[in-house]
Each structure stands twice: as C-alpha cells, then as structure tokens.
Amino acid sequence: xxxxxxxxxxxxxxxQTEEKILVYIIDNIENVKEIGVRGIAKEFYTSTTTIMNLxxxxxxxxxLDMYYHLNFTLKDKKSQFSGKKNNQFYGVDLEQLLxxxxxxxxxxxxxxxxxxxxxxxxxxGGGFSAPITEYITRKLIVLGFKCIYSEPIESYDVNPIxxxxxxxxxxxxxxDSLLRMSHSAKxxxxxxxxxxxxxxxxxxxxxxxxxxxxxxxxxxxxxxSASSFYANVLMLFEFLIGEYLEKIKEDSDKN
Numbered sequence: 001x002x003x004x005x006x007x008x009x010x011x012x013x014x015x016q017t018e019e020k021i022l023v024y025i026i027d028n029i030e031n032v033k034e035i036g037v038r039g040i041a042k043e044f045y046t047s048t049t050t051i052m053n054l055x056x057x058x059x060x061x062x063x064l065d066m067y068y069h070l071n072f073t074l075k076d077k078k079s080q081f082s083g084k085k086n087n088q089f090y091g092v093d094l095e096q097l098l099x100x101x102x103x104x105x106x107x108x109x110x111x112x113x114x115x116x117x118x119x120x121x122x123x124x125g126g127g128f129s130a131p132i133t134e135y136i137t138r139k140l141i142v143l144g145f146k147c148i149y150s151e152p153i154e155s156y157d158v159n160p161i162x163x164x165x166x167x168x169x170x171x172x173x174x175x176d177s178l179l180r181m182s183h184s185a186k187x188x189x190x191x192x193x194x195x196x197x198x199x200x201x202x203x204x205x206x207x208x209x210x211x212x213x214x215x216x217x218x219x220x221x222x223x224x225s226a227s228s229f230y231a232n233v234l235m236l237f238e239f240l241i242g243e244y245l246e247k248i249k250e251d252s253d254k255n
Contacts, residue, residue, distance in 0.1 A: 003027045005019065005026075008058075008193075012058055015056055016047060018050070018057070019046065021051060021054055022054065024040065025040070025044065025067070026047075026070060026074070029067075029070060029071055029074055029168060029215060032067060033064075033067055036063075051063055054066070064125055066182065070142060076118055080239055084230060087135075094239065095200060096214075097213075097235060097236055097239070098236075099214070100198055100212040100214065101211055101212065101236075105209055105210075106206075106243055108209050109193065109211070110240070110243050110247050112165060112208075114147075116164045117144070118146070119146065119162075119163070119164040120147075120161050120162065120164065121147045121148070121165040121166075121167060122150050122156065122165065122167070123136055123137045123147060123148070123149050123150070123166070123168065124137050124150060124151055124166075124168050124178065125168055125169035125170065125177075125178075126170070127223075128171070128173050129169040129170055129171065129175075129230070131171050132233050132234060133149065133167070133168065134149055135166060135167065136169070138145045138166075139237070144240070148161075150165070151177075153181060153184060155181075156184035156185040156188065157187075159185075159190060161187075163190055165190065165192075165193065166182065166190045166191070167193045168181075168195070169194070170196055170197070171215055171223075171229050171230075171235055172197060172201060173202060173203035174203070175199055175201055177241075179206070182186045182203060182206045183206065191208040191209075192206060192207040192208050193209045193210075193211070194195070194207040195211050195213060195233045195236065195237070196210060196211075197212065197213060197229060198212045198214050199215065199217030208226075211236060213233055213236060214228075215229045215234045
C-alpha cells in the first residue's frame, strides 16, 4: 500500500507531481541525498526548479534543508521503536493483547477479509461499542472495502444486498438486538466476526470468528468504571489490519 500524505498535500496545497516527488523522497530517504536534485528531477521528467519549489512550499530553504528535516523526523521515530517487537505498535503489550486469541483465528480473519475484498460487509455495535464499530467501518472503507454500518434487523433478515460478512462489537456478548441480528445473519449465510469480552457469551457461540479481549469489569454493564476493553478492541483490530496488509504485501512480492 502506497504512502498516504493526504493531510500534507492539503495543508501545503501540493500538486500531483509535488506529491509524488515527496513520497519518493520519503520512500528513499536513506539514499535520496546521493540521488540529489538532478536525479529526482530526471526520475520525474521535470526540472530541478520543481524540487526547489516543493522544498520552499514545505517551509524549507532548499532541497538539503528539506532532506535533513525529513531524515531527522523519520530517524527519530525509528530510534524510538528500535528493538521493540512489532514496531508499528510501540507501547502496546501485544503478548497480553493476544493472550486469549488462537493464532489460527488471526489467519482466519485475514483470509475472510481477502476472500471478501469485493463483497459487502455489515458492521454494528450498540452503546459504547457504537463509536468503536464506526471506527472499524471507516477504516475498512478507507482500505477499499464495501462496508455498511447497519442497525435495521431487515438488513440481516432479508439481506437484500447479499452481504457476506457481519463484524460487530459487544463487551457482554449478550446484547439482545445484536443477537437477533446475528441469528438472522447466520440464517442468510453471512459469516460473523465478533469482538467480545472474555466471559462465556451467546454471541461468541454464534460467531464464525470470535475475538475475545480481557474485560476487567465484567459486571459493569453501564461502563461506569475505568475500562481498557474498548481501547483494546481498536488496538486488536489495528493489529489484525496490519496482518492483512502484510499478507497483501507478501502476495504482491511473490507475483
């Protein structure tokens, strides 16, 4: 997946050529100083003035000033993460996060996403799970999935648009409306991926893939206590997406 610098492009009003040049510089930061302004200009069939203007747009005095700034920024991040397992999740105890999850479920999750890349995916979560599921929905849409956050039971009972997956979140796994949706989805051949707390629950039994997360406050139905559950759902989902993207990259490299 290519580098996404959408906000930088918007902030500094970069044109398409400038955006491509900036991505190239970042991707080749280790040797771009040696490539130099002329080398970059040649790569993009443009003039050295284009690169100098890009540097000035970004607030730098010239190419070298831009290079040193980007190099320092990128290397500073790398130094923070060096020696850490799975660097993109620095600060997260992945071993603890994944403690309840069989590695086979991770592979199954990735495979389901790969198999349904061009299919419709439903998502839903009630109460405190709603913003978490909305985030999951938006993330999948950004990655190119046809994802719909849908509450009406008819979506699952009739499945008029032939959705193939239903991804949902429930701390208790006992939310009545979600269980009704899941039963309907099951009857219509929609595969279910659920994120729930670690206690035995009805939703986990209905799911094709259930991803359990430690819930330190199982009896806190109204979420009045401090809780890591919802934050950890997001972190686990991002980890799974990382595995999905890595799989795509591996498949691309083979081809």
